[in-house]
Amino acid sequence: MSSSTFGRRPFLVGSGLSLGALLTLPSLAAGAAGSKVAIPLAKLETLKSVGGSIAIKVKDKLLLLVRDSATSVRAFNPVCTHRQCVVAFNAGDKKIKCPCHGSQFDLDGRVIHGPASRPLEAYPAELVNEQVIVTL
Numbered sequence: 001m002s003s004s005t006f007g008r009r010p011f012l013v014g015s016g017l018s019l020g021a022l023l024t025l026p027s028l029a030a031g032a033a034g035s036k037v038a039i040p041l042a043k044l045e046t047l048k049s050v051g052g053s054i055a056i057k058v059k060d061k062l063l064l065l066v067r068d069s070a071t072s073v074r075a076f077n078p079v080c081t082h083r084q085c086v087v088a089f090n091a092g093d094k095k096i097k098c099p100c101h102g103s104q105f106d107l108d109g110r111v112i113h114g115p116a117s118r119p120l121e122a123y124p125a126e127l128v129n130e131q132v133i134v135t136l
């Protein structure tokens with residue numbers, strides 16, 4: 001299955017990860033805007049190498065995770081800001097592309113080609129001890 005394929009399955013596309021496999025971490029500080037979620041890299045086969053990506057659903061949020069370097073990962077809401085199609089990462093040119101009307105976004109979520117005019121929602125993400133940590 002292509003890592004850019006998004007199905008109708010309610011949880012995870014591209015790996016065998018289940019809700020039970022996710023570890024929800026408490027917020028680090030009182031008043032923190034979001035909660036941290038740790039996803040074992042071992043459960044995200046396509047993120048093990050640079051250029052890989054995967055779409056998963058965590059805490060009722062759809063996430064696009066992109067392995068952009070040996071030491072980092074990016075996380076986005078993959079819903080296009082134009083008309084809500086689901087975008088996918090293209091490792092060939094390192095752009096996030098919408099299949100519906102051609103919008104393109106860079107790895108900071110910024111629009112580099114319309115018709116979308118607003119950036120993708122990006123979430124803080126990091127690789128720590130073989131886990132992807134995303135702040136939602």
Ligand code: FES
Pocket residue numbers: 080081082083084085098099100101102103114115116
């Ligand atoms: S919905 Fe993405 S470009 Fe139109």
